Amino acid sequence: MSIYRIGIDVGGTHTDAVILDETNQVISETKSKTTVDVSTGIYKAMKKIIEEANVPREQIKYAMLGTTHCTNAIVERKRLNNIAVIRIGAPATLAVKPLIGVPDDLRDELGRYVYIVRGGHEFDGREIAKLDEEELYRIANEIKGKVDSVAITSVFSPVSDSHEKRAAEIIHEVLGEEIPVSLSSEIGSVGLLERENATILNAAVVNVAKTTATGFINALKEEGIDAKVFFGQNDGTLMSVDYAVKYPIYTIACGPTNSLRGASYLTGQSDALVVDVGGTTTDIGVLIESFPRESSLAVEIGGARTNFRMPDLVSIGLGGGTIIRIKDDGSFTIGPDSVGYRLPEKGLVFGGDTLTTTDVVVALGKVNLGDPSKVAHLDKRLLEAIYQKMIEMVEEAIDKMKTSSAPVPVILVGGGSILLPESLKGASKVILPDHFGVANAIGAAIAQVSGQVEKVYSLDELGREQAMNLAKNEAVQEAIKAGADPDHVVIVDIEDVPLAYLPGNATRIRVKAAGPLAKVEEEQKV
Known part of the structure; x- marks a missing residue:
């Protein structure tokens, strides 16, 4: 019996979906609009590929989802858990309170129940102070019934996590095992404030992850599919539903990493630069032995500085829907804003009223899309200058990601990669693989x-x-x-x-x- 798998990746403009057979060959693929509520777009894309593939539904055994649900919840400050923040570090850390440096609106949302208790460790593993278990019991009773998730951070817990673990035991004893507890030693690295922020954000999106997982599983069952569900995580690999609900923050930036993994699989290249051109942005990452290179810098998420693992990416405001503005003096600007998923109604070649990068490449005869006659009146010399500037933006970003001046293979993926030419400065070769438009969904499925x-x-x-x-x-x-x-x-x-x-x-x-x-x-x- 053949076994099939579904891969779905949610981008800012499109939700891409594929069905692969057991040899990882693409049986069906689609791109559908990403919807405001995200979930509707996922269900539409899934329904379409299942109908087109026409394979026995009982043979679809795996379903992988790369989702922006958790990222959107943090950025939009919506659907976040009611959380308690407990730092173990008094008296050493009293001068710097939790959530310092975090935007006011996010602090207002997440900072209602914040506590600092005695305990924590020195950098060599010695106790700063004995853990104040009595205070932890008091806190647990105070927050009972008021919060649905708890974030616990202890000073130097990557060296010794004993105080965090004991605190979690006390919280579960009073609040019950069903209350999720996020421990900083399991999420971030050395660096108290950044690790604490990452842990707080993780605790804040547990319900979002759980709701997304439940909805996805139920949608599959409605289609008659009883598949094992996995979430894409931001190192280019997958995690089970249970793991994703415990560490939902790892889903952040999984889209670009899915594209990197998909690019590697489609081309057989294990070491290369990947240029993923979407409708809104171009993300450039580095493949090392078929996996994304990890960032060594602290990363801001929703305005909060964190230090958990993230892919090393450069993003520029250039995509298929990026808006071009021409001024009276003949000068122009490219983006950074985009018409996004509204390109089929807003772009000139589709009968709309907005000049986009897609219109530029169609007018120059580089791509056959829409109705070229609707852009035939545009000044070709000016369009050529705009096109050269678009290429320069990408070449400059490629240069930033390279570790030497030597040319490297560049793989183009994403629906917007039709914007770019067959050769780029700094590239030893430019590869546009089959199924390039859904490389992210393929990356999720094969991970x-x-x-x-x-x-x-x-x-x-x-x-x-x-x-x-x-x-x-x-x-x-x-x-x-x-x-x-x-x-x-x-x-x-x-x-x-x-x-x-x-x-x-x-x-x-x-x-x-x-x-x-x-x-x-x-x-x-x-």
Whole structure:
């Protein structure tokens, strides 16, 4: 019996969907408008590819979703959990309160129940103060019935997470096991405020992830499909529903990473630059051994500075729907705003009233789309200057992402990649693969499941070999928890950074393990 899988990726302009067979060949693909509520667009795209594929529905066993639900909830300040923020770090951290530097509207939304209790650790693992369990019991009773999620951050918890874990036990004891608790040691790295912010945002979008997962599973069942559901995460791999509900923040920026993974699969290139041109933006990322390069910088999400893992991307305001404005003196501007998913009604070649980048390439005869006669009156010399500027914007972004001046392979994906030529400065070759328009959905569908651990170890206590083995074993277990096949998990990335400013010959070890999907279980549960 053949087994099929669905891959869906939600972008700012389009929701892309594919069905793949067991050899990962595309059976059906579609692009549909992303809707304001996101979910409607997902269901429409899914329904269309299922009807077109005409495969037995009982043979569709996997469904992968790359979604912007959690990102949108944070950016729009909507549908966020009622949360409590508990920092373990008094008296050492009283001068800098939680949520400092976060935009006022987000602080108002998430900062109603904020507490700092005695406890935490020094950078070498020694206790700053004994954990104030009595205060934690008092807090738990105070917030009972008022919050539906809790974020706990302890000073230097990547070195020692014992206080966070004990605090979580107390919260669950009083509030019940069903209340989600986010621990900073499981989400961010060293750096208290950024790690705390990441943990707070994670706690804030738990219900969004749960609602999205439930809706997706129910939509599949309405179509007669009992598939195992996975979410795309921002390192180019997948996670199970349970894992996604526990760590929903990892879905942020999964769209561009799906495109990178899809580009690698479609071209067979393991090391390249990927230029993903959508309707609104162009995202440029780097493939290293078929996985996205990770950012080493703190990343702002919804105005909050965080330090959890994120892909290394450059985004520019150039897409298929980007608006071109021509001034009276003959000068022009490109974007950064876009007509987005309204391109088929707003673009000149489709009978609209707005000059876009798509109109420019059609008028210059580079793309056959819509009605070229509607842009035949435009000044070709001016359009050529606009087109050259568009290319320069992309070439400049490519240059920013390269680590040397040597030319590298560049893969074009995304529906808007028809805007770009067959050669670009800085590229050894430009590849436009088959199915380039739905590379993101393909990336979601073919992705492996991963687990990652990032901790500080004292080599004086453990020795380097034992520390490495501990980190590897933990990463493998994380991958299995996320839904990987236990028999086929392998270590795909190891990073080992000595920390000269910490005692005990300390080193930060990051290990990623990945493997294929575990065999289908009897039933999917949320």
